[in-house]
Amino acid sequence: MSAFPATRMRRLRQADWSRRLVSENTLTANDLVWAVVVSDTADPTEPVAAMPGVERLGLDTLANAAKRAEMLGIPAMAIFPHIDPAKKDEKGSEAFNKDGLVPQAIRTIKEAAPNVGVICDVALDPFTTHGHDGLMQDGAILNDETVNVLIKQALVQAEAGCDVIAPSDMMDGRIGAIRDALEAHGFTDTMILSYAAKYASGFYGPYREAIGSGAVLQGDKKSYQMDPANTEEALREVALDIDEGADMVMVKPGLPYLDIVQRISETFGVPTLAFQVSGEYAMIEAAAANGWIDGNRVMMESLMAFKRAGAAGIVTYFAPRAAEILNG
Template sequence: MSKAPLAAYPALRLRRLRQADWVRRMVRETALTPADLIWSMVVHDGEGQVPVPSMPGVSRFSIQDAVAAAKEARALGIPAIAIFPHIDGAKKDATGALAHDPDGLICRAVKAMKDAAPEVGIMCDVALDPFTDHGHDGLIENGKISNDATIERLVLQGLVQAQAGCDILAPSDMMDGRCGVLRSALEAEGLQDVMIMSYAAKFASAFYGPYRDAIGSGKLGTGGSPVDKKTYQMDAANHQEALREVAMDIAEGADMVMVKPGLPYLDIVRQVVDAFQVPTFAYQVSGEYAMLMAAAQNGWLDEERAILETLGSFKRAGASGVITYFAPRAARLLGA
């Protein structure tokens, strides 16, 4: 399709289309709505809400609070919630055995949230790091993360989550081949309608620190362990490798893919969207949230404008939606 020839000034004055709010809205190229948001939430096995020090405005939710949040999401038009667990350190072990406990925190939270607000989708993280005492996403054997042994545990975890009522399994571990094995296991168990949103391009990033605070893994797995997360998460310098990872996960049965982190990797989002034309999401991670909130609290940014501007940038890059801790705040702002 040919483009219209560009006129010259003064016949063309681009500011004509910016002169009033109504015309700016009329010609706006992308739009952000509550339906574009997935609410990122941490749940804990206790009472009430527990503030996360490194994430102002974010708390760990009890199951009762998570149920209330599911009802709030429904009222705000937020289509889905992604839940992550905070596990008591005394209950963790080297294998993350609690990850596949059918009566564990996540399964109980999923059941309660789906009972309260069945119209709201629930997405579950499939990874061992919240459950392991070393903080890694996989099993350590001979000083390395064992890819295939880890996948066996991830499948057990994913199946109990799906059986509890989870709508979307989101493997974030970055083990090779995990989407295919998980998809086969779901089919074998008659759970063919459960979706997979793969953390297809998850980079070894400095922006995950506050999340580890939120789930209680602290600095585990970042240097003191015998292995490094860089041995399974992607090198931040690579983009062609990201496309190979996405292609692999789609071929294995992923219904949707994700790029993580978000803002520093908008170029990857655009490349994935252009290359594959599949639903592509971005994760506005804890470090991105914490930076924006810190700047806003110091008076360096207009908080509300910064929230909507950053979320809008994901849509402009082509993302189908954004997983974000700002979801309820943004949905209220968009509905104002």
Template sequence: MSTFGAFPRTRLRRNRRDAWSRRLVRESHLSASDLIWPVFVHEAPEAETPIVSMPGVARHSIDHLVSVSRRAYDAGVPAIAVFPVIDPAKKTLDGEEAINPENLVCRAVRAVKEACPELGVICDVALDPFTTHGQDGLVRDGYVVNDETVAVLEQQAVVQADAGCDVIAPSDMMDGRIGRVRDALDRAGHQKVRVLSYAAKYASAFYGPFRDAVGSKGNLGKGDKRTYQMDPANLDEAMREVALDLEEGADMVMVKPGMPYLDVIRRIKDEFGAPTFAYQVSGEYAMMRAAAQNGWLDWDRVIVESLVSFKRAGADAILTYAALEVAERLARDPYERS
């Protein structure tokens, strides 16, 4: 490493003295264009239903989702990611509702795209919201089977693309699903639909509030997802996952969760140079929000600081439940002014 000088001639605090000089030398920048807003949609008649374990986050009716999606677009958020809260009566062992062209996801996507066609819409491809057991795939003899699951995911991806989804995001962590989904989309005439792979999705304890939000936590019961989601101790394996998914046609890759895995984001960006997204998951969001509600953290500062950390690590975009709130705040008082 080169030497830039020594004290007292070199005083690094000089550039920190004023807001204008801090802005000039700032290395990482955060704007609304960096943010993706995950949203929950439900069948209930209520416009909004608060999620207790995610303060400030709610489930939306389709009509209300359309309204808040337009608000997100007006705030400069490029895309939303839609997650359904499926009626328990429609959940089955094999998750057949996932491939119903009239399911909740497809109806929500059509409504949003009709009202706000310029807003990007991202949809998960996985079976956990639709299954009675809460697993991301088909279960045979107590084990989540790979190839049979992928065959269903292909169909799920196509019905979502038919509904107007712009980005298909397989989050299931089955082997080989990216190539199969890409081929299925192309055969169906959806060559323009992008694929965002949850390439490095870890078997994390930070997902709890999300499972509350979509109603899959109770279904999962005593089971877990460690036979297909990654071991939190592994980094080299994440590189292999990313390499495979890019070879199979992924347009973008994602690391999930985010803050505990900043090293993974940095290494993926350095090694592959591909568009790399981070997901600030429900547990990350909830712990900061809860601490702020207790007066232990300054929410306005800590949420922005956490998002800047993703940019510093190399993330091109960040999925965060605070996306709308942060985007509107940045429009009023840009972080760049501080």
């Protein structure tokens, strides 16, 4: 580059048309996955106190939300269940109930909006009385025994019509085991989105309130979720999951881990998604409600940051609001 004044970086920024012309990244509704909480106790909705603007949706309301997603051009919805506490047990048995909330939610979305993809969380924390993602014995989370249950959960979801199985549990070997089970049962086209780099983060608090696991969680999840200090470990986790059959990988949380998004995207060249988690959503909404920031502007800026880091898609509670802005 020539030195100033031959080079004036501001020249390209002077007009709206020139800024648009040289923009390096583009955000569209196609980049968004709408994270929704579906509930068997909501009639028709229940507000989530820690996430202003987010509600637990009953099935009828979920159908309307699916139609809205389709209208806005949002490619997919990721569903997370909040079940009646009376249905929870230590083994998370409701997770593989063929007539349970999640299979009903899958069928509801598919009937209401056939062109909207359905992504289903695979983990036991919404279904257990101890709030952990896996089976627990004497205070320890059992890896291999949990994987066997996750296979059952994934097959129930696939049978109900789920398009993308998304294991978020962080058990070792579960991607390969689920892939083998899907193949063996004829679900060869069912995709797997692995939460490959999921960190033991403090940003999950509002989500745990939303699904009802926070109040019952015993201890923490540091024995199976990743240490926030680690980067190379994330690359190893992703490499293993791709080798086992993951079609896409996820980084969670999102904004505090943009460096991880970038490294994974550049290293592996596979579709890499980022999850703008509940704590990120809540911080933006809280600051906006106090008049400290322009909520919509910061929302859009945060979503663009994921694209800049190399994310192929963003799972976010902001999806419908962002899509409305992007669609004009």
